[in-house]
Every structure is written in structure tokens, then in C-alpha cells.
Amino acid sequence: MNKEILVIDDNPDIRYLICNILKEKNFNVRPAANFGQAELEINKKLPDLAIIDIKLDRTDKDGIDLLKLILKKNNTIPVIMISGHASVQIALESIRLGAYEFIEKGASFSKDKLLNYVNRAIEAANLKQEKDIIENKLFHSFDLIGKSQSILKVKKIIEKLSNTESRVLISGPTGSGKELVARKIHKFSPRNKKPFVVINAASLKETTYEKELFGQEFEDGTISFGALDRANKGTLLIDEVTEMPIEIQANILRVLIDQKFKRINGKKDINVNIRIISSSSKNLNEKVSTGKFREDLFHRLNVVPIEISPLTLRTEDIPELINYFKKKISEINGVKEVEIDTNNDQLYTYNWPGNVRELRNLIERITILSANESKENINKSINDILSNKDSLNKDAILQDTFASPLKEAREHFEKEYLTIQLKKNHGNISKTADFIGMERSALHRKLKQLGIKGIN
Numbered sequence: 001m002n003k004e005i006l007v008i009d010d011n012p013d014i015r016y017l018i019c020n021i022l023k024e025k026n027f028n029v030r031p032a033a034n035f036g037q038a039e040l041e042i043n044k045k046l047p048d049l050a051i052i053d054i055k056l057d058r059t060d061k062d063g064i065d066l067l068k069l070i071l072k073k074n075n076t077i078p079v080i081m082i083s084g085h086a087s088v089q090i091a092l093e094s095i096r097l098g099a100y101e102f103i104e105k106g107a108s109f110s111k112d113k114l115l116n117y118v119n120r121a122i123e124a125a126n127l128k129q130e131k132d133i134i135e136n137k138l139f140h141s142f143d144l145i146g147k148s149q150s151i152l153k154v155k156k157i158i159e160k161l162s163n164t165e166s167r168v169l170i171s172g173p174t175g176s177g178k179e180l181v182a183r184k185i186h187k188f189s190p191r192n193k194k195p196f197v198v199i200n201a202a203s204l205k206e207t208t209y210e211k212e213l214f215g216q217e218f219e220d221g222t223i224s225f226g227a228l229d230r231a232n233k234g235t236l237l238i239d240e241v242t243e244m245p246i247e248i249q250a251n252i253l254r255v256l257i258d259q260k261f262k263r264i265n266g267k268k269d270i271n272v273n274i275r276i277i278s279s280s281s282k283n284l285n286e287k288v289s290t291g292k293f294r295e296d297l298f299h300r301l302n303v304v305p306i307e308i309s310p311l312t313l314r315t316e317d318i319p320e321l322i323n324y325f326k327k328k329i330s331e332i333n334g335v336k337e338v339e340i341d342t343n344n345d346q347l348y349t350y351n352w353p354g355n356v357r358e359l360r361n362l363i364e365r366i367t368i369l370s371a372n373e374s375k376e377n378i379n380k381s382i383n384d385i386l387s388n389k390d391s392l393n394k395d396a397i398l399q400d401t402f403a404s405p406l407k408e409a410r411e412h413f414e415k416e417y418l419t420i421q422l423k424k425n426h427g428n429i430s431k432t433a434d435f436i437g438m439e440r441s442a443l444h445r446k447l448k449q450l451g452i453k454g455i456n
Contacts, residue, residue: 172308
């Protein structure tokens with residue numbers, strides 16, 4: 001089905017030109033000359049995309065008012081603003097209000113440029129819809145679940161942060177829920193009506209960092225907006241912040257200090273008001289000590305640290321997580337809720353390298369593929385899946401151990417042994433120390449030496 005585009009411009013020649021360009025590409029086009037006509041068309045049926053002239057003559061309402069009207073009805077509809085005499089400030093304001101792009105009329109206006117923006121806007125809208133569906137499943141539908149001391153501590157910090165603007169650094173292994181925590185902080189903050197933008201520093205190419213973060217200005221007057229523009233007045237999550245090149249770190253530091261930045265090829269500073277949350281699965285202190293991460297930036301990001309424990313150190317949360325996930329996943333997918341034995345020993349001895357995310361994926365897999373199976377068959381399937389994964393994990397550990405010098409092999413063994421004992425005792429250091437015949441203080445030192453983080 002062809003996309004439907006609403007074109008609003010008070011100049012009949014421009015309106016006719018744009019409509020014909022779009023019709024040639026088989027778009028369904030509806031024209032309007034002013035705010036009133038456009039409002040009637042919008043009330044009849046919302047378009048897939050709107051092209052709006054900022055200055056609409058012979059009316060007390062302009063294109064900005066129309067932009068607000070459309071986005072109020074449906075904020076996923078892409079809107080392209082056009083103008084021959086709007087100021088840069090008005091153009092930027094339209095983008096900040098939610099317009100997809102701004103095109104200047106005049107000599108630089110061309111058929112190819114218009115179609116390029118239209119196609120990009122439609123593609124971006126489609127991707128956003130898909131992303132929103134995924135995010136709804138991954139984040140908005142799910143909550144922080146568990147009653148372990150570590151997860152209760154995280155919840156308490158989030159609660160304390162609810163009315164603050166403090167910067168937060170979230171650390172934890174892959175799949176432990178760092179982005180979920182960041183979204184909860186934003187949700188309960190004064191900025192919750194403003195954008196939440198995520199940029200993953202590990203997934204960006206070195207050549208695209210600046211453009212993705214700071215945006216770019218072109219000679220023809222068009223602007224490609226980066227994450228800082230999109231997150232203005234809201235929250236920006238920089239995921240895997242340790243992967244950010246050192247020169248980009250200096251630019252981010254300036255944003256934190258001055259709350260302003262320059263786009264690529266930009267001549268003026270852009271003032272912004274952004275709360276930055278960062279996260280990492282790597283050891284930031286180690287990165288700082290080796291010179292791979294700026295110490296001054298680390299201290300500015302690490303105002304409020306939040307540490308999320310791996311699932312193996314909060315195994316007491318597994319039953320509640322399983323019951324929560326199986327209910328949510330059955331609701332989302334419209335299938336029967338499966339029966340899972342939460343006393344299954346293998347759920348507590350498995351290494352869970354993917355942490356909570358891996359547990360959720362396991363429950364989703366079982367829910368989809370074994371919805372009508374008996375409880376016994378479901379638990380057998382879970383054991384088979386975890387046994388195969390566990391053997392692969394252990395093989396990899398053994399290969400690393402036997403390929404290492406004696407000192408490193410001993411450390412590998414000690415780390416694996418103590419991790420297993422902590423898991424058996426649900427992260428309780430006192431119980432673990434008693435079982436292995438070690439003083440609690442000595443165990444603390446050994447865990448610190450081996451880089452194992454336990455729960456008091």
C-alpha cells in the first residue's frame with residue numbers, strides 16, 4: 001500500500017510542484033493551503049508523512065502549530081518542515097519539537113533532495129515503529145525483579161535519584177539490565193516527558209562517532225542532527241562508554257562542563273540541557289589506570305555509581321524472575337503460560353554468561369516451543385539446553401587453564417572454584433568462608449584479588 005503524504009503550503013505553485021513530484025513516485029498526496037484545510041484533512045485521516053511550510057499566510061496559526069497538532073495526535077508521524085524565509089532558530093525549534101527534517105526553499109531546493117528526505121523519513125518512521133515494538137518488549141513491559149540485597153540496593157538508588165539531575169554510571173556484565181536501569185531512572189525523573197536517547201559506543205565506527213553524537217551542518221543549509229540534539233532537555237545514555245575514542249571523550253567532557261557543543265562544520269555553539277547516564281560492562285578504573293579513559297571524564301560521569309551484580313551472585317532472584325518472565329512473555333506472545341520447576345538445581349549451578357537477558361531468552365524459547373508440553377518435559381528441555389551450554393563454557397575455561405602458566409592456571413581454578421561456592425551460597429560470603437574453611441576477611445581479600453564481586 002502506497003504511503004499517504006499531506007502537503008501544506010500557502011503558495012499554490014510550490015504546493016503544486018511538491019504534489020506532482022510525489023505523485024510521480026506513486027505516493028498518495030493530499031494538498032492543503034492553510035491550517036484550517038490541513039486540520040480538516042488530519043481529522044479525516046492521519047497521513048503517513050506531512051510536509052509543512054513554516055510560514056502560513058492569511059491565518060493566525062503557522063506551520064509550527066500544525067506540527068504540534070500532528071505530533072499530539074500521533075508522535076510517530078514524520079514531519080518535514082519547509083520554508084523560504086524562516087530563521088535558523090525557528091528551524092531548530094521545529095526539529096526540537098519533533099520534526100524529522102527542515103528543508104530551505106530557494107536555489108538549493110531540488111526534486112532529488114525532497115525525495116531523498118521523504119524516503120529517509122518514511123524509512124526512519126518504519127524503523128522507529130519496529131524499534132518501539134522491540135523496546136516495549138525489552139524494557140517498558142519489564143521491571144526490575146528480585147529481592148536480593150544487590151537488586152534492592154539498585155531499586156533504592158533509583159528511588160533516591162527520582163527528583164535529581166545527577167549523572168549516573170551503571171556498571172555490570174552484559175545482559176544484567178543496565179539499559180533497563182537507565183530507562184527507570186529517566187522514567188522517574190523530571191525529564192520523563194522528554195526524549196530518552198541511547199547511543200552504543202561499542203557499535204559505532206570510529207569515523208562516525210562525531211556525526212552520530214554531534215551532528216553535521218552542510219553547505220546547502222541542511223542539518224543532520226546527532227544524539228546530543230535529539231536528547232536535548234532529556235536523557236542521553238552512552239552505553240559501553242569505555243569504547244569511546246579518547247579524542248571524543250574530550251568533546252563529551254566539554255559538553256558536561258559547558259552544556260554546549262559544535263556540530264561538524266558548524267560555526268556556532270549549540271546550547272543544550274542534557275542529563276547523561278553512562279554504562280559499561282568493562283572495568284572503568286582499569287581503563288583509567290591504563291590511560292584508555294580520561295580520569296577527569298570518569299569523575300564527572302561517576303557522580304552516582306550503580307553496580308548490577310551478575311545473575312550467578314543473586315540466584316535467590318531466579319524463581320521470581322522465572323515466574324515474572326513466563327507470565328509476561330505469554331501475555332506478549334498470546335500463548336499459554338508454561339509450567340517450570342523453579343527448584344531445578346541446574347538453574348542455580350549454570351554459569352549464566354548472558355545473565356538476566358539469557359534467562360529471559362530461555363523462558364521465551366521454552367514458552368514458544370513447549371507451550372503444550374508437560375511440566376516434566378519442559379524441565380527436561382531446560383536441563384538439555386543448559387547442559388549443552390554449560391559444557392561449552394567449561395570446555396572453554398579448561399582450554400584457557402591448560403594453555404596458561406602455572407600461576408595463571410591456579411588463579412583460573414581459584415576464580416572458578418570460589419565463583420561456584422558463592423553461587424551455591426547465594427552470594428553469602430560468611431557462609432562461603434565457613435564452607436571452604438577460610439577467614440571471612442581473608443576471603444574478602446582473595447575475592448578482591450581475583451576480581452570476584454560478592455554480596456555481603
